Amino acid sequence: MLASTKGKLHIYDCDSWRSETWSELHHHVQAACWSGDGSVFLFAMSDQPTIYSIHVSLDSQLDQYVYSEAQPLIDTAEVELQADGDCWHLGGLIQSMCWDPRSQRLAVSFMEKRDIALFCTRLEPIVMATPVGFIRGEAGCTPLLMSFHGKFRDGALLAVAWSNNKLSYVPLIFNDRAPAVVH
Numbered sequence: 799m800l801a802s803t804k805g806k807l808h809i810y811d812c813d814s815w816r817s818e819t820w821s822e823l824h825h826h827v828q829a830a831c832w833s834g835d836g837s838v839f840l841f842a843m844s845d846q847p848t849i850y851s852i853h854v855s856l857d858s859q860l861d862q863y864v865y866s867e868a869q870p871l872i873d874t875a876e877v878e879l880q881a882d883g884d885c886w887h888l889g890g891l892i893q894s895m896c897w898d899p900r901s902q903r904l905a906v907s908f909m910e911k912r913d914i915a916l917f918c919t920r921l922e923p924i925v926m927a928t929p930v931g932f933i934r935g936e937a938g939c940t941p942l943l944m945s946f947h948g949k950f951r952d953g954a955l956l957a958v959a960w961s962n963n964k965l966s967y968v969p970l971i972f973n974d975r976a977p978a979v980v981h
Contacts, residue, residue, distance in 0.1 A: 829894045833901040838925055840871065840904070842892035847874040849892065849906070851925045872917065872927050874906065888913055888932065898946040898954035903970050905933075905956055907941040914941055914958065916970070933968055935960055 830841040839852040853866040876890040891909040897919070898904075904917040904927060912935035917927040935941060939962040947955035953972035959965050 829892050829906075831895055831897045831904075833897060833921055834899045835901065835921070838901070838921055840895065840897065841868075842874075842895065844891070847876065847889060847891055848872065849874065849895070849927075853925070871925060872906075874908070874915070886913070887911070889915065893941075894944060896944045896946055896956075898956075898970075899948055900954070902972065903930075903946070903954045903956075905944050905946070907944060910940065912937070912940050914944065914956075933958070933966075936962060936964075938962070939964075 825843050825845040827841050828844040830839065832839055837854055839854060840849055841852070842849050848870050849872040850868040851871040852868050855864050857864045874889045874892060877888055879886045879888060888911070889908060890911060893907045893909050895904060895906040901919055901921055904919050906915045906917070908915075914933040914935075915929060916931045916933065918930045919925070919927045939960045941958050942961055943959040945957050947957065950969070952969070954970040956968040956970060957965065958968065
């Protein structure tokens with residue numbers, strides 16, 4: 799569990815309720831999510847287009863969790879892409895993010911943007927994230943809430959609630975030879 803106020807981030811061990819506190823933050827945490835096995839914590843600040851990762855491990859001798867230093871994982875600074883005569887502005891400050899239960903896909907939405915970025919992720923030997931595509935919402939609407947289904951057999955199933963009161967289900971079918979196939 800985590801709590802964030804301006805300048806501080808607290809991560810709590812729900813078994814003992816001990817916490818680890820970072821107090822060198824300049825703004826509050828905007829978005830956060832855990833890997834499926836609880837070994838990696840991702841977060842983004844409200845003022846930076848960057849996703850950071852923290853590794854969490856259990857020190858059995860001390861009987862407590864040990865947290866690594868926060869490391870930048872993904873730069874989501876806004877970029878401009880030209881495709882088929884259209885100009886797309888992708889990325890920017892992060893609104894929210896969610897990680898599928900197997901920690902193989904990460905979905906990231908951005909402030910005041912209709913696009914959701916998709917990343918193929920892995921935890922071993924180090925945390926890595928590779929961009930694999932975007933989900934584009936209808937013109938004039940933005941994603942409000944995203945969540946992955948807990949038990950989708952063939953990959954990951956992303957549910958997106960949009961600002962136009964529509965709900966989308968996006969199946970991400972995993973293929974051993976390709977990073978992702980979006981239907």
